[in-house]
Amino acid sequence: MDSEEIVRRVNALKLSSSNKDGVVIISADLTSQGLQRLDSCLVGKVLSSKAVNRDTFRTHMPRILQAKKPVNIEVVGENTFLLDFHSVIDRRHVLMDGPWTFFKDLVVFKAPQGLQKPADLVFDEMPIWVQCYNIPIVFMQSTILRNIGSKIGQVLDIEAGDDGNCIGRFARVRVMLDITKPLKQGIWVQTEEKSEAVCIVLLYERLPNFCFSCGIIGHAQRNCDSKSNEGQSDKYGNWLRAQSSAGVRSPIV
Ligand SMILES: [Zn+2]
Structure with a gap:
Protein backbone atom coordinates (compact mmCIF):
# COMPACT_ATOMS: atom_id res chain seq x y z
CA MET A 1 0.00 0.00 0.00
CA ASP A 2 1.53 3.32 -0.99
CA SER A 3 1.40 6.47 1.15
CA GLU A 4 -1.44 8.05 -0.87
CA GLU A 5 -3.58 4.97 -0.36
CA ILE A 6 -2.85 5.07 3.38
CA VAL A 7 -3.94 8.73 3.60
CA ARG A 8 -7.14 7.87 1.70
CA ARG A 9 -7.95 5.06 4.10
CA VAL A 10 -7.19 7.21 7.18
CA ASN A 11 -9.57 9.86 5.88
CA ALA A 12 -12.24 7.20 5.37
CA LEU A 13 -11.79 6.08 9.00
CA LYS A 14 -12.33 9.48 10.63
CA LEU A 15 -12.85 9.11 14.35
CA SER A 16 -16.52 9.43 15.15
CA SER A 17 -18.58 9.05 18.31
CA SER A 18 -19.66 5.61 17.12
CA ASN A 19 -16.12 4.14 17.13
CA LYS A 20 -14.46 6.15 19.95
CA ASP A 21 -14.96 3.26 22.39
CA GLY A 22 -12.46 1.23 20.40
CA VAL A 23 -9.56 3.67 20.92
CA VAL A 24 -6.51 1.94 22.44
CA ILE A 25 -5.03 3.97 25.31
CA ILE A 26 -1.23 3.67 25.62
CA SER A 27 0.09 4.24 29.16
CA ALA A 28 2.51 7.06 29.92
CA LEU A 121 8.60 14.81 8.09
CA VAL A 122 9.57 17.55 5.66
CA PHE A 123 12.98 17.17 4.05
CA ASP A 124 13.56 20.75 2.99
CA GLU A 125 16.83 21.86 4.57
CA MET A 126 20.42 20.78 5.06
CA PRO A 127 23.43 22.11 6.98
CA ILE A 128 26.40 23.17 4.85
CA TRP A 129 29.66 25.13 5.10
CA VAL A 130 29.74 28.10 2.74
CA GLN A 131 32.98 29.77 1.74
CA CYS A 132 32.68 33.55 1.29
CA TYR A 133 35.18 35.10 -1.12
CA ASN A 134 35.94 38.70 -2.12
CA ILE A 135 35.29 40.03 1.39
CA PRO A 136 36.88 43.30 2.52
CA ILE A 137 39.12 42.70 5.55
CA VAL A 138 36.96 45.00 7.68
CA PHE A 139 34.05 42.60 7.18
CA MET A 140 36.12 39.54 8.23
CA GLN A 141 34.65 39.30 11.71
CA SER A 142 32.02 37.01 13.13
CA THR A 143 29.33 39.61 13.90
CA ILE A 144 29.35 40.93 10.33
CA LEU A 145 29.61 37.42 8.88
CA ARG A 146 26.56 36.44 10.92
CA ASN A 147 24.63 39.22 9.17
CA ILE A 148 25.90 38.12 5.77
CA GLY A 149 25.27 34.43 6.54
CA SER A 150 21.69 35.11 7.58
CA LYS A 151 20.98 36.01 3.95
CA ILE A 152 22.05 32.49 2.95
CA GLY A 153 20.25 30.55 5.70
CA GLN A 154 19.99 30.14 9.45
CA VAL A 155 23.55 30.62 10.72
CA LEU A 156 24.81 27.59 12.69
CA ASP A 157 28.50 28.40 13.04
CA ILE A 158 31.22 30.79 11.92
CA GLU A 159 34.90 29.90 11.66
CA ALA A 160 36.65 32.63 13.65
CA GLY A 161 39.31 33.06 16.28
CA ASP A 162 38.62 33.69 19.97
CA ASP A 163 38.67 37.42 19.23
CA GLY A 164 35.89 36.99 16.64
CA ASN A 165 38.18 37.82 13.72
CA CYS A 166 38.53 35.66 10.61
CA ILE A 167 41.71 35.32 8.60
CA GLY A 168 42.48 33.78 5.23
CA ARG A 169 41.50 33.94 1.57
CA PHE A 170 37.85 33.42 2.48
CA ALA A 171 35.52 33.24 5.46
CA ARG A 172 33.56 30.10 6.35
CA VAL A 173 29.97 30.23 7.54
CA ARG A 174 27.86 27.18 8.33
CA VAL A 175 24.17 27.60 7.61
CA MET A 176 20.97 25.59 7.51
CA LEU A 177 20.08 25.95 3.84
CA ASP A 178 16.51 25.95 2.49
CA ILE A 179 16.90 23.47 -0.37
CA THR A 180 13.56 24.37 -1.94
CA LYS A 181 15.15 27.62 -3.13
CA PRO A 182 17.90 28.16 -5.75
CA LEU A 183 21.48 28.30 -4.51
CA LYS A 184 22.71 31.85 -4.05
CA GLN A 185 25.85 32.69 -6.00
CA GLY A 186 26.62 35.88 -4.08
CA ILE A 187 25.51 38.43 -1.51
CA TRP A 188 25.83 42.18 -2.03
CA VAL A 189 27.11 44.12 0.99
CA GLN A 190 27.25 47.85 1.61
CA THR A 191 28.09 50.00 4.64
CA GLU A 192 25.54 52.26 6.32
CA GLU A 193 27.43 55.24 4.83
CA LYS A 194 26.43 53.89 1.39
CA SER A 195 29.87 52.74 0.32
CA GLU A 196 30.13 51.09 -3.06
CA ALA A 197 28.36 47.71 -2.76
CA VAL A 198 30.66 44.68 -2.73
CA CYS A 199 29.62 41.28 -4.05
CA ILE A 200 30.59 38.46 -1.68
CA VAL A 201 31.03 35.34 -3.85
CA LEU A 202 29.72 32.09 -2.32
CA LEU A 203 31.09 28.58 -2.82
CA TYR A 204 29.58 25.53 -1.13
CA GLU A 205 31.56 22.67 0.49
CA ARG A 206 30.49 19.07 -0.22
CA LEU A 207 27.70 20.29 -2.48
CA PRO A 208 25.44 17.43 -3.68
CA ASN A 209 23.99 17.11 -7.18
CA PHE A 210 21.95 20.14 -8.14
CA CYS A 211 20.20 21.49 -11.23
CA PHE A 212 22.36 23.69 -13.46
CA SER A 213 19.18 25.25 -14.88
CA CYS A 214 17.29 26.43 -11.76
CA GLY A 215 19.98 25.98 -9.07
CA ILE A 216 17.85 23.76 -6.83
CA ILE A 217 19.26 20.62 -5.18
CA GLY A 218 17.50 17.28 -5.72
CA HIS A 219 16.96 16.97 -9.47
CA ALA A 220 19.06 16.97 -12.59
CA GLN A 221 18.89 19.60 -15.31
CA ARG A 222 17.22 17.16 -17.72
CA ASN A 223 14.36 16.69 -15.20
CA CYS A 224 13.92 20.41 -14.51
CA ASP A 225 10.43 21.91 -14.82
CA SER A 226 11.69 25.48 -14.62
CA LYS A 227 12.02 27.41 -17.86
CA SER A 228 12.93 30.66 -16.11
CA ASN A 229 16.67 30.39 -16.75
CA GLU A 230 16.67 29.26 -20.37
CA GLY A 231 19.46 30.95 -22.24
CA GLN A 232 21.44 31.60 -19.03
CA SER A 233 23.58 28.50 -19.25
CA ASP A 234 26.35 29.94 -17.06
CA LYS A 235 24.12 30.96 -14.14
CA TYR A 236 24.81 27.71 -12.25
CA GLY A 237 27.60 25.20 -12.61
CA ASN A 238 30.25 23.16 -10.92
CA TRP A 239 32.09 26.38 -10.08
CA LEU A 240 29.69 26.72 -7.10
CA ARG A 241 31.52 23.78 -5.52
CA ALA A 242 34.22 24.76 -3.05
CA GLN A 243 37.45 22.88 -2.67
CA SER A 244 37.22 21.23 0.73
CA SER A 245 38.87 23.30 3.42
CA ALA A 246 41.41 22.17 6.03
CA GLY A 247 39.65 20.35 8.83
CA VAL A 248 36.63 19.58 6.70
CA ARG A 249 35.72 15.93 6.26
CA SER A 250 36.09 14.84 2.66
CA PRO A 251 33.04 13.29 1.08
CA ILE A 252 33.40 9.54 0.61
CA VAL A 253 30.96 9.20 -2.28
ZN1 LIG B 1 15.87 22.63 -12.04
Whole structure:
Protein backbone atom coordinates (compact mmCIF):
# COMPACT_ATOMS: atom_id res chain seq x y z
CA MET A 1 0.00 0.00 0.00
CA ASP A 2 1.53 3.32 -0.99
CA SER A 3 1.40 6.47 1.15
CA GLU A 4 -1.44 8.05 -0.87
CA GLU A 5 -3.58 4.97 -0.36
CA ILE A 6 -2.85 5.07 3.38
CA VAL A 7 -3.94 8.73 3.60
CA ARG A 8 -7.14 7.87 1.70
CA ARG A 9 -7.95 5.06 4.10
CA VAL A 10 -7.19 7.21 7.18
CA ASN A 11 -9.57 9.86 5.88
CA ALA A 12 -12.24 7.20 5.37
CA LEU A 13 -11.79 6.08 9.00
CA LYS A 14 -12.33 9.48 10.63
CA LEU A 15 -12.85 9.11 14.35
CA SER A 16 -16.52 9.43 15.15
CA SER A 17 -18.58 9.05 18.31
CA SER A 18 -19.66 5.61 17.12
CA ASN A 19 -16.12 4.14 17.13
CA LYS A 20 -14.46 6.15 19.95
CA ASP A 21 -14.96 3.26 22.39
CA GLY A 22 -12.46 1.23 20.40
CA VAL A 23 -9.56 3.67 20.92
CA VAL A 24 -6.51 1.94 22.44
CA ILE A 25 -5.03 3.97 25.31
CA ILE A 26 -1.23 3.67 25.62
CA SER A 27 0.09 4.24 29.16
CA ALA A 28 2.51 7.06 29.92
CA ASP A 29 5.23 4.50 30.77
CA LEU A 30 4.97 2.72 27.44
CA THR A 31 4.80 6.01 25.58
CA SER A 32 7.91 7.15 27.42
CA GLN A 33 9.76 3.97 26.38
CA GLY A 34 8.75 4.57 22.79
CA LEU A 35 9.95 8.16 22.95
CA GLN A 36 13.34 7.01 24.26
CA ARG A 37 13.73 4.91 21.14
CA LEU A 38 13.60 8.09 19.08
CA ASP A 39 16.99 9.00 20.59
CA SER A 40 18.58 6.29 18.44
CA CYS A 41 16.58 6.94 15.25
CA LEU A 42 16.82 9.21 12.24
CA VAL A 43 14.83 9.27 9.03
CA GLY A 44 16.78 9.95 5.85
CA LYS A 45 15.48 10.76 2.38
CA VAL A 46 17.55 10.56 -0.79
CA LEU A 47 16.60 13.50 -3.02
CA SER A 48 16.79 11.93 -6.43
CA SER A 49 14.41 11.45 -9.34
CA LYS A 50 15.71 7.88 -9.55
CA ALA A 51 14.42 5.15 -7.24
CA VAL A 52 17.08 4.13 -4.73
CA ASN A 53 17.67 0.40 -4.31
CA ARG A 54 17.01 -0.68 -0.73
CA ASP A 55 19.84 -3.21 -0.52
CA THR A 56 22.38 -0.86 -2.08
CA PHE A 57 21.45 1.85 0.44
CA ARG A 58 21.67 -0.57 3.36
CA THR A 59 25.04 -1.84 2.20
CA HIS A 60 26.76 1.48 1.51
CA MET A 61 25.16 4.09 3.77
CA PRO A 62 26.75 3.06 7.11
CA ARG A 63 30.20 3.35 5.48
CA ILE A 64 29.34 6.69 3.89
CA LEU A 65 28.15 7.95 7.28
CA GLN A 66 31.41 6.74 8.85
CA ALA A 67 29.36 4.85 11.47
CA LYS A 68 31.52 3.18 14.10
CA LYS A 69 28.74 0.85 15.32
CA PRO A 70 26.06 -1.06 13.35
CA VAL A 71 23.07 0.78 11.92
CA ASN A 72 19.77 -0.99 11.21
CA ILE A 73 18.16 0.42 8.07
CA GLU A 74 14.72 -0.17 6.58
CA VAL A 75 12.57 1.45 3.91
CA VAL A 76 9.72 3.61 5.27
CA GLY A 77 8.68 5.49 2.13
CA GLU A 78 9.73 6.54 -1.35
CA ASN A 79 13.54 6.87 -1.23
CA THR A 80 13.04 7.25 2.54
CA PHE A 81 14.73 5.11 5.18
CA LEU A 82 14.58 4.71 8.95
CA LEU A 83 18.03 4.38 10.50
CA ASP A 84 18.32 2.86 13.96
CA PHE A 85 21.77 3.61 15.39
CA HIS A 86 23.55 1.46 17.96
CA SER A 87 25.64 4.49 18.92
CA VAL A 88 24.29 7.92 19.92
CA ILE A 89 27.67 9.36 18.86
CA ASP A 90 27.14 8.04 15.32
CA ARG A 91 23.62 9.46 15.29
CA ARG A 92 24.79 12.89 16.43
CA HIS A 93 27.58 12.87 13.84
CA VAL A 94 25.04 12.18 11.07
CA LEU A 95 22.65 14.84 12.31
CA MET A 96 25.28 17.54 12.86
CA ASP A 97 27.96 16.98 10.23
CA GLY A 98 26.08 16.92 6.94
CA PRO A 99 25.45 17.36 4.13
CA TRP A 100 25.55 13.67 3.25
CA THR A 101 25.32 12.24 -0.22
CA PHE A 102 24.46 8.85 -1.65
CA PHE A 103 26.31 8.56 -4.96
CA LYS A 104 26.27 12.39 -5.15
CA ASP A 105 22.53 12.70 -4.45
CA LEU A 106 21.68 14.59 -1.27
CA VAL A 107 20.40 12.61 1.72
CA VAL A 108 18.49 14.80 4.17
CA PHE A 109 18.23 13.46 7.71
CA LYS A 110 15.54 14.41 10.19
CA ALA A 111 15.05 13.48 13.84
CA PRO A 112 11.39 12.53 14.36
CA GLN A 113 9.75 14.13 17.39
CA GLY A 114 6.86 12.94 19.55
CA LEU A 115 4.27 10.99 17.58
CA GLN A 116 5.58 12.07 14.18
CA LYS A 117 5.48 9.44 11.45
CA PRO A 118 8.04 9.32 8.62
CA ALA A 119 5.35 10.66 6.28
CA ASP A 120 4.97 13.75 8.52
CA LEU A 121 8.60 14.81 8.09
CA VAL A 122 9.57 17.55 5.66
CA PHE A 123 12.98 17.17 4.05
CA ASP A 124 13.56 20.75 2.99
CA GLU A 125 16.83 21.86 4.57
CA MET A 126 20.42 20.78 5.06
CA PRO A 127 23.43 22.11 6.98
CA ILE A 128 26.40 23.17 4.85
CA TRP A 129 29.66 25.13 5.10
CA VAL A 130 29.74 28.10 2.74
CA GLN A 131 32.98 29.77 1.74
CA CYS A 132 32.68 33.55 1.29
CA TYR A 133 35.18 35.10 -1.12
CA ASN A 134 35.94 38.70 -2.12
CA ILE A 135 35.29 40.03 1.39
CA PRO A 136 36.88 43.30 2.52
CA ILE A 137 39.12 42.70 5.55
CA VAL A 138 36.96 45.00 7.68
CA PHE A 139 34.05 42.60 7.18
CA MET A 140 36.12 39.54 8.23
CA GLN A 141 34.65 39.30 11.71
CA SER A 142 32.02 37.01 13.13
CA THR A 143 29.33 39.61 13.90
CA ILE A 144 29.35 40.93 10.33
CA LEU A 145 29.61 37.42 8.88
CA ARG A 146 26.56 36.44 10.92
CA ASN A 147 24.63 39.22 9.17
CA ILE A 148 25.90 38.12 5.77
CA GLY A 149 25.27 34.43 6.54
CA SER A 150 21.69 35.11 7.58
CA LYS A 151 20.98 36.01 3.95
CA ILE A 152 22.05 32.49 2.95
CA GLY A 153 20.25 30.55 5.70
CA GLN A 154 19.99 30.14 9.45
CA VAL A 155 23.55 30.62 10.72
CA LEU A 156 24.81 27.59 12.69
CA ASP A 157 28.50 28.40 13.04
CA ILE A 158 31.22 30.79 11.92
CA GLU A 159 34.90 29.90 11.66
CA ALA A 160 36.65 32.63 13.65
CA GLY A 161 39.31 33.06 16.28
CA ASP A 162 38.62 33.69 19.97
CA ASP A 163 38.67 37.42 19.23
CA GLY A 164 35.89 36.99 16.64
CA ASN A 165 38.18 37.82 13.72
CA CYS A 166 38.53 35.66 10.61
CA ILE A 167 41.71 35.32 8.60
CA GLY A 168 42.48 33.78 5.23
CA ARG A 169 41.50 33.94 1.57
CA PHE A 170 37.85 33.42 2.48
CA ALA A 171 35.52 33.24 5.46
CA ARG A 172 33.56 30.10 6.35
CA VAL A 173 29.97 30.23 7.54
CA ARG A 174 27.86 27.18 8.33
CA VAL A 175 24.17 27.60 7.61
CA MET A 176 20.97 25.59 7.51
CA LEU A 177 20.08 25.95 3.84
CA ASP A 178 16.51 25.95 2.49
CA ILE A 179 16.90 23.47 -0.37
CA THR A 180 13.56 24.37 -1.94
CA LYS A 181 15.15 27.62 -3.13
CA PRO A 182 17.90 28.16 -5.75
CA LEU A 183 21.48 28.30 -4.51
CA LYS A 184 22.71 31.85 -4.05
CA GLN A 185 25.85 32.69 -6.00
CA GLY A 186 26.62 35.88 -4.08
CA ILE A 187 25.51 38.43 -1.51
CA TRP A 188 25.83 42.18 -2.03
CA VAL A 189 27.11 44.12 0.99
CA GLN A 190 27.25 47.85 1.61
CA THR A 191 28.09 50.00 4.64
CA GLU A 192 25.54 52.26 6.32
CA GLU A 193 27.43 55.24 4.83
CA LYS A 194 26.43 53.89 1.39
CA SER A 195 29.87 52.74 0.32
CA GLU A 196 30.13 51.09 -3.06
CA ALA A 197 28.36 47.71 -2.76
CA VAL A 198 30.66 44.68 -2.73
CA CYS A 199 29.62 41.28 -4.05
CA ILE A 200 30.59 38.46 -1.68
CA VAL A 201 31.03 35.34 -3.85
CA LEU A 202 29.72 32.09 -2.32
CA LEU A 203 31.09 28.58 -2.82
CA TYR A 204 29.58 25.53 -1.13
CA GLU A 205 31.56 22.67 0.49
CA ARG A 206 30.49 19.07 -0.22
CA LEU A 207 27.70 20.29 -2.48
CA PRO A 208 25.44 17.43 -3.68
CA ASN A 209 23.99 17.11 -7.18
CA PHE A 210 21.95 20.14 -8.14
CA CYS A 211 20.20 21.49 -11.23
CA PHE A 212 22.36 23.69 -13.46
CA SER A 213 19.18 25.25 -14.88
CA CYS A 214 17.29 26.43 -11.76
CA GLY A 215 19.98 25.98 -9.07
CA ILE A 216 17.85 23.76 -6.83
CA ILE A 217 19.26 20.62 -5.18
CA GLY A 218 17.50 17.28 -5.72
CA HIS A 219 16.96 16.97 -9.47
CA ALA A 220 19.06 16.97 -12.59
CA GLN A 221 18.89 19.60 -15.31
CA ARG A 222 17.22 17.16 -17.72
CA ASN A 223 14.36 16.69 -15.20
CA CYS A 224 13.92 20.41 -14.51
CA ASP A 225 10.43 21.91 -14.82
CA SER A 226 11.69 25.48 -14.62
CA LYS A 227 12.02 27.41 -17.86
CA SER A 228 12.93 30.66 -16.11
CA ASN A 229 16.67 30.39 -16.75
CA GLU A 230 16.67 29.26 -20.37
CA GLY A 231 19.46 30.95 -22.24
CA GLN A 232 21.44 31.60 -19.03
CA SER A 233 23.58 28.50 -19.25
CA ASP A 234 26.35 29.94 -17.06
CA LYS A 235 24.12 30.96 -14.14
CA TYR A 236 24.81 27.71 -12.25
CA GLY A 237 27.60 25.20 -12.61
CA ASN A 238 30.25 23.16 -10.92
CA TRP A 239 32.09 26.38 -10.08
CA LEU A 240 29.69 26.72 -7.10
CA ARG A 241 31.52 23.78 -5.52
CA ALA A 242 34.22 24.76 -3.05
CA GLN A 243 37.45 22.88 -2.67
CA SER A 244 37.22 21.23 0.73
CA SER A 245 38.87 23.30 3.42
CA ALA A 246 41.41 22.17 6.03
CA GLY A 247 39.65 20.35 8.83
CA VAL A 248 36.63 19.58 6.70
CA ARG A 249 35.72 15.93 6.26
CA SER A 250 36.09 14.84 2.66
CA PRO A 251 33.04 13.29 1.08
CA ILE A 252 33.40 9.54 0.61
CA VAL A 253 30.96 9.20 -2.28
ZN1 LIG B 1 15.87 22.63 -12.04
